[in-house]
Amino acid sequence: MALQAIGAAWVVEQPVSSLVWYHPRLRAILRRFNKVFVCRWWMGHYSGCTPKRHICWSNSRKIGGLDKGPLTKDERREIARTGVKSATIKVNKKGRKTYSGTAQLRGTG
Numbered sequence: 001m002a003l004q005a006i007g008a009a010w011v012v013e014q015p016v017s018s019l020v021w022y023h024p025r026l027r028a029i030l031r032r033f034n035k036v037f038v039c040r041w042w043m044g045h046y047s048g049c050t051p052k053r054h055i056c057w058s059n060s061r062k063i064g065g066l067d068k069g070p071l072t073k074d075e076r077r078e079i080a081r082t083g084v085k086s087a088t089i090k091v092n093k094k095g096r097k098t099y100s101g102t103a104q105l106r107g108t109g
Contacts, residue, residue, distance in 0.1 A: 009058060009059055009062075010058060011057070012026070012056060012057045012058070013054060013055070013056040014056070015052060015053070015055075016054060017053075018055075030057060035061075037057070037060065037063055038055065038056070038057055039066050040067060042054075042068070042071050044071050044076070045068040045075070048079070048083075049083040049107070049108060050079065050084060050086055050108050051075075051076060052108065084102075084104040085104060086105040086108050087099045087100060087102060088100050088102060
């Protein structure tokens, strides 16, 4: 809140799958501000090793510039070719897909 009081911009950024948004303290803090802007983007647009969707909250509408739209099929293929394999996908006996993280998952932050 001190940053906003002096006119500075603040940003809270997390992977979309993060549960931090549901933390009561963060929700209480964000409710205290008049305007909070939300932006979602793909790290694959920024040379990320995985496509990974991210989200951020800020008091500046300029964060909207991070969103470059959806990843194209070509961009996804390139990331799959050059990026890390963070999970393995298998089909279990019931015919359902199961996912397991690989050792490379830790490096994807």
